[in-house]
Amino acid sequence: MKKLIFLSIILAITSVVALSFKTEPARKKNNMIGMKDSVGSVKAFMAVYKVLMSPRCMNCHPAGDQPLQGDDSHIHTMNVKRGVDGHGVYSMRCSNCHQAENDPGVHLPPGNPKWALPPPTMRMVFQGRTPRQLAIQLLDPKQNGGRTKAQILDHITNDGLVGWAWHPGEGRTLPPMTRAALVTQTRLWIAKGAYVPSAKVK
């Protein structure tokens, strides 16, 4: 009888322990949405940062008033300027050379219907920004075009000119991850709290 009681107790303890192991991951999964996680958020942002600092994105988010060109992000030849609306000046408007689609061939003008720099009133500079600086800028409606976090995600997910970066025409390298992966990382960054990297992160 004693043996039976002892075995029952052992079985009960084993069951409780086993169940506790089983339920833990499920609980974690359910609480993942909206759960703040500074480490995970910053990790996701760093993936986003690598894309935004790639030439296909950064070349049209320059620190100066001239667009950049090429994988080495040199200043656009012909001394092209931003202009009052981001579309160039006088006879040097972006759409004078850049069409609604890429011209076929290496070194020919890439194109998109929205081809432009950000306007001087909302410069949205990427070039030279540290991860911390860029994250702060992206989250600040006064510096990000008046966007909420949801609108930032929508911009990255659906904007046609953003999408050009993955169809840049011949001879231009792609951003370091797919657009779908970028959307996933942006969503994670925001969902985990939209944390800003520390100044030490480079």
Next chain:
Amino acid sequence: MITVTVNGQRHDIDADPNMPLLWAIRDILGLTGTKYGCGAAQCGACTIHLNGESIRSCCTKLSRAAGQQIVTIEGLSANNNHPLQLAWNEMNVPQCGYCQSGQLMSAAVLLRENPNPTDQDIDDAMSGNICRCGTYQRIRAAIHRAADLAKEGAKS
């Protein structure tokens, strides 16, 4: 069939919509004042006006011009008397002349938008037009002169 208006005249062009607009202007319409330079929107020799903007016709598809207003060097003025043309002539700007129609078409947009351009404005507007003869100093001087001529013309 693609309908375009060039220098005020309507044309129905039976050609591939992907044909460079420059080809249609030169080879189909016979307006050879606009030149082929690089074919890559790098030099400005093929500059024309599309709805008033100075586009590079070598990299612009014919389809973009459908239903639009085109002006070429032949249509810049009725009697070669645009202030820029008068100033160009007065100051003997061209050397070989190959790039000059493109130069004039770009300068025309500058003067339309800024009747009193500074040297910097001229540099900003004209830096997409290359001149292998190096007539840049005369181009700049002639644009200033054309601005003066336009003001004198407005007064008289």
